[in-house]
Amino acid sequence: MSQSPLPFNYPLSTELYAPRLIPKDEFIVSGHRACQGCAEVLALRHALKALGPDTVVAMATGCMEIISSPLPTTAWAVPWIHVAFENAAAVGSGIEAGLKILRRKGRIPDKDVTVLACAGDGGTADIGLQALSGALERGHKMIYMCVDNEAYMNTGIQRSSATPFGASTTTSPAGKVSIGQATWKKNMAEIAAAHNIPYVATACSSYPLDIVEKMRKAKAADGPAYVHCLSVCPTGWRIPTEQAIRYGRLAVETCVFPLYEVVGGRYRITYKPEKKRPIGDYLKGQGRFRHLDEATIAKMQARIDEEWEKLQAKADRS
Amino acid sequence: MPKVNLSVDGKKIQADKGAFLLDVCRDNHIPVPSLCHNEALGSDGRCRLCVVEVRRGNRTRMVTSCLFPAAEGVEAITQSANIALVRKTVLELLWARCPESDEIARLARSHGVSDVRYQKDNDKGKCILCNLCIRTCESVVGVSALGLSGKGPVKKVTTPFDEPSETCIGCGACAFVCPTGHIQMWDKEGVRNIWGRKFEMAACAKCGTHFAPLYQLEYISKTSGASMDRLRTCPDCR
Numbered sequence: 001m002s003q004s005p006l007p008f009n010y011p012l013s014t015e016l017y018a019p020r021l022i023p024k025d026e027f028i029v030s031g032h033r034a035c036q037g038c039a040e041v042l043a044l045r046h047a048l049k050a051l052g053p054d055t056v057v058a059m060a061t062g063c064m065e066i067i068s069s070p071l072p073t074t075a076w077a078v079p080w081i082h083v084a085f086e087n088a089a090a091v092g093s094g095i096e097a098g099l100k101i102l103r104r105k106g107r108i109p110d111k112d113v114t115v116l117a118c119a120g121d122g123g124t125a126d127i128g129l130q131a132l133s134g135a136l137e138r139g140h141k142m143i144y145m146c147v148d149n150e151a152y153m154n155t156g157i158q159r160s161s162a163t164p165f166g167a168s169t170t171t172s173p174a175g176k177v178s179i180g181q182a183t184w185k186k187n188m189a190e191i192a193a194a195h196n197i198p199y200v201a202t203a204c205s206s207y208p209l210d211i212v213e214k215m216r217k218a219k220a221a222d223g224p225a226y227v228h229c230l231s232v233c234p235t236g237w238r239i240p241t242e243q244a245i246r247y248g249r250l251a252v253e254t255c256v257f258p259l260y261e262v263v264g265g266r267y268r269i270t271y272k273p274e275k276k277r278p279i280g281d282y283l284k285g286q287g288r289f290r291h292l293d294e295a296t297i298a299k300m301q302a303r304i305d306e307e308w309e310k311l312q313a314k315a316d317r318s
Numbered sequence: 319m320p321k322v323n324l325s326v327d328g329k330k331i332q333a334d335k336g337a338f339l340l341d342v343c344r345d346n347h348i349p350v351p352s353l354c355h356n357e358a359l360g361s362d363g364r365c366r367l368c369v370v371e372v373r374r375g376n377r378t379r380m381v382t383s384c385l386f387p388a389a390e391g392v393e394a395i396t397q398s399a400n401i402a403l404v405r406k407t408v409l410e411l412l413w414a415r416c417p418e419s420d421e422i423a424r425l426a427r428s429h430g431v432s433d434v435r436y437q438k439d440n441d442k443g444k445c446i447l448c449n450l451c452i453r454t455c456e457s458v459v460g461v462s463a464l465g466l467s468g469k470g471p472v473k474k475v476t477t478p479f480d481e482p483s484e485t486c487i488g489c490g491a492c493a494f495v496c497p498t499g500h501i502q503m504w505d506k507e508g509v510r511n512i513w514g515r516k517f518e519m520a521a522c523a524k525c526g527t528h529f530a531p532l533y534q535l536e537y538i539s540k541t542s543g544a545s546m547d548r549l550r551t552c553p554d555c556r
Contacts, residue, residue, distance in 0.1 A: 020458050021356055054349070249553075250554070273527070277525070
C-alpha cells in the first residue's frame with residue numbers, strides 16, 4: 001500500500017496549477033441530467049479520472065444512476081451496471097471475483113481491472129449496509145464509494161440515516177413540534193474502518209485534488225477500500241446553485257465533515273483547518289437549516305467539537 | 319492527421335502517424351507502466367519503465383514506448399520475458415537508488431522484484447530524476463525555477479546554484495506532480511518551506527487563514543492583472 005506522496009494537505013495555492021496535471025480523459029461525460037450546480041456528479045467525475053479507463057462500475061439506484069442513464073442514452077464511457085438499491089457492494093464483489101477467474105483461465109487479458117461499487121447515502125447507510133459489510137468482510141479487492149448528499153434526493157428529499165441533525169427534509173419536516181431530523185448523522189467511514197480494511201477515507205466534492213489522490217490510493221490498496229464522499233446537493237440543501245463548492249468547503253472548514261484517511265488502522269487527518277470556523281457559517285444560508293434556533297446550534301457545535309476532538313486524538317495516537 | 323496501421327500484442331490498431339506508442343497503447347486499454355509520463359507534460363524517456371519490443375521487418379529491438387512514434391507496419395509487444403527482465407532490472411536499480419520510496423517499493427514488488435541486490439544509496443532521497451517537476455515548473459507554472467545539476471552519480475534536481483531561488487513562487491505544483499513524494503513542502507505558522515526557501519504566507523483579509531504565499535499572489539496579480547485587494551481575500555471569503 002503506497003503512502004501519501006504528499007507531505008502536506010492540499011493547500012489552496014496548489015489548486016492553481018496542479019489541476020492541469022490530472023488526467024484529461026472523461027469517463028462520465030457531459031449531457032447527463034444532473035441538476036444545475038450538482039457537486040455529486042463532479043465528485044464522481046474526478047474519482048473516475050483517478051481510476052482510469054480499465055474500470056467497471058456497479059451502481060445502486062440513486063441520483064447518479066438516474067441522471068446518467070435515462071434510456072436510451074448513457075453518460076458512461078466505462079462498463080457500467082445499474083443494480084438494485086441494496087446490492088451495489090454484492091455485485092461489485094461478484095464482478096471482482098468473476099474477473100479474477102476469467103483472468104486465471106486466460107479468457108480475458110491479464111491486466112488489472114478496477115471494480116468500483118458506488119451508491120448514495122441511502123444505498124450505503126440504510127439499504128445497502130449489510131451487503132457492504134459482507135463485501136468488506138470477504139476482502140474483495142474493490143473500491144466502494146459512497147456519494148453522500150445527506151438524503152434521498154432524487155425521489156424528493158426524504159431523510160436517510162446520513163441526514164444531519166436538524167436538517168429539514170420532506171419526511172422530517174421542521175415545524176412547531178419538530179426541529180427536522182432528530183437523530184445524528186451515521187458515521188459510515190468509522191463503520192467501514194471497523195472492518196479493518198486496508199483503506200478508508202473521507203472526501204468532499206469541493207476538494208477535487210484530494211478526491212483524485214484518495215481514489216488513487218484506494219486503487220492501490222491491497223483489498224477493499226471505502227471512500228465516503230460528502231457531495232453537496234444545492235437542490236436538497238436549499239442553497240443557490242453557484243454556492244455548491246463553497247458549502248462543501250465550509251463543511252470541512254467548520255469540521256462538520258473532516259477529511260481524513262485510515263490506512264491499515266492508522267488515522268491521518270488530510271485537511272486540518274488553520275482556524276476552525278463556527279458551525280453557524282456552514283448552517284447559515286442553507287434552507288434546510290434555516291429554522292434552527294441559537295440553542296440548537298450551540299448543541300450541534302458542542303457535538304461537532306466533541307467528534308473533532310475524538311478524531312484528532314485518534315490521529316495523534318496513530 | 320494521417321493514419322497508420324500497426325499492431326500491439328497482435329491487436330490491429332489504427333493510430334495517428336507519429337503518435338507515441340505509449341499513448342497509443344493506453345488509448346487501446348493496453349497497460350504499460352511508467353513513472354515519468356504525464357498527459358499534460360508529454361514524454362521525456364527518463365524512467366525507462368515503459369520499454370516494449372518493436373519489430374520491423376526482421377529486426378526486433380527494445381524501445382521506450384513513450385518516445386517511439388507510431389509508423390506503418392510496426393509490430394509491438396508489451397509483454398515478454400525480455401521486457402519483464404528489463405523492467406525488473408530498472409525497478410531494482412530505482413529501488414536501490416531510492417530505498418525509502420514506498421511507491422517504488424510497491425511497483426517493484428508488483429513486478430516480482432522482492433529484494434535489491436545492489437548497494438543502496440542513502441543520499442538521493444526519493445528522487446528518480448524523472449524531470450516531471452522541472453517540466454511542470456517550466457511549462458505549467460511558467461517560472462523555470464528548477465533544473466538538473468551535476469552529472470553521473472551526483473546529478474540532482476535543484477534550484478540554480480543550490481541556493482534559494484528568486485524565481486520560485488512557492489506554488490507547490492512540483493510537490494504535487496512528484497511521483498515518489500521526494501519534494502518536501504510544509505506550511506508552519508504562516509511560513510511555507512520549499513526548496514530551501516521560506517515564503518511568507520498571505521493571511522486572508524477577512525478570516526485570517528494563511529492561504530497562499532504572498533509572492534505567488536503578486537506573481538498572479540502581475541500575470542493576470544487581478545488586483546491585489548481581491549487576491550488577498552481567500553476564496554472561501556470572497
